[in-house]
Amino acid sequence: MRLSRYFLPILREVPKEAEIVSHRLMLRAGMIRQESAGIYAWLPLGKRVLDKICNVVREEQNRSGAVEILMPTIQSADLWRESGRYDDYGKEMLRIKDRHERDMLYGPTNEEMLTEIVRAYVKSYKDLPLNLYHIQWKFRDEVRPRFGVMRSREFLMKDAYSVDLDFESAVVAYNRMFVAYLRTFERLGLKAIPMVADTGPIGGNHSHEFIILASTGESQVFCHSDYLGMATPGTDVDFRDPAQLQSIVDRWTSLYAATEEKHDEAAFAAIPDGQRLSARGIEVGHIFYFGTKYSEPMGAKVAGPDGVERPVHMGSYGIGPSRLAAAIIEASHDENGIIWPEAIAPFRVGLLNLKPGDAATDAACEAIYAELGARNVDVLYDDTEERPGSKFATADLIGLPWQLIVGPKGLATGSVELKRRADGFRETLPISEAIARIT
Ligand code: ATP
Ligand code: MG
Ligand code: MG
């Protein structure tokens, strides 16, 4: 992509309305634009990041055996009357009437709709286990939308729903998602800690919020510091092996970790000195077993091996990709801007032409641009007329992992400069070597 043909509305001034660093940087880097309170347009750079996050989430959902669908954003109120949630949900739900005066709503979540789909098609235990997910916009009329896309009213959610015959198999489904989440957040460059969360009237201990520690987090969390160094499961996890999944979950739940609502002072005090971590946290994911809460009132039943029909046991599993874009920046930035982890960087390389109009510099940049393109490396080529200082500032601000800096001085000896954004490490290299480094 040539920057001269791209749409990257960089802000030089610090936007006053933004209270936290990720919000400031997302506005300054031209990633998002507020259209009304808590409702954002995603500009090209932001859209690329969001897509990359979704792809990591999708790959790990698929790996675990979940199957992707796409449900609508607009739902009928009647479904929610069946579960009893239409009246319970309160003001966070955006209620709409269509031209026939029918009550509709913009979905804040999809348990009812998924249960309706299951009820229509799934009749036998032989169709189970099943886990269906989608990545779709949600709307919640938050009392205090704030911090940009961290707490917005319209936001993207990956929500998966597991369907099983009984409690035991539902726990296996829960564990699959637990492990898939560990892998997902690791790939996104985050240390997310599964923390015991509230299960409401369902009870039991099958609800975990995945929390990343950040001073700007909205909840207070408590955990053992060893979580920060715990190894995450590799690609070799066998999602069809319940014992293997259980042993991973057991390890990841063996130490104390809880959000404020479930905090137990005594258990926390029992952690050895120097290993107690009390911090602010951001909820990036939430997994939840809720049994027959929806299948029972909505009549989603399957026949077991004995021929007897029973309501299915379900769980739901959410991740917020739009919140993650902000959370990743909270976890990875410096005074000059964003530092994208390689896996979700909008482009891998920024190619900086320090003297556009100079024939030799233009030719070298074009050749490098073509070569990287041929090697399938995503490049943002800064071919604009801006001064070098401004190009450096933009490159640092938007946080691409590598900057390839090309100017007449270096080219005189056949070399270019390669800068690694994460630690600022710079090297002067022959062009071919620089290309080899980043491919
Ligand atoms: P919170 O406690 O932050 O209000 P929640 O518990 O209401 O979140 P869930 O219903 O568990 O959220 O939804 C699953 C995921 O969706 C959350 O873990 C989060 O990543 C994301 N999410 C929820 N609300 C928002 C929001 N207002 N803006 C952006 N992402 C959100
Ligand atoms: Mg909420
Ligand atoms: Mg929550």
Ligand code: MG
């Ligand atoms: Mg939650």
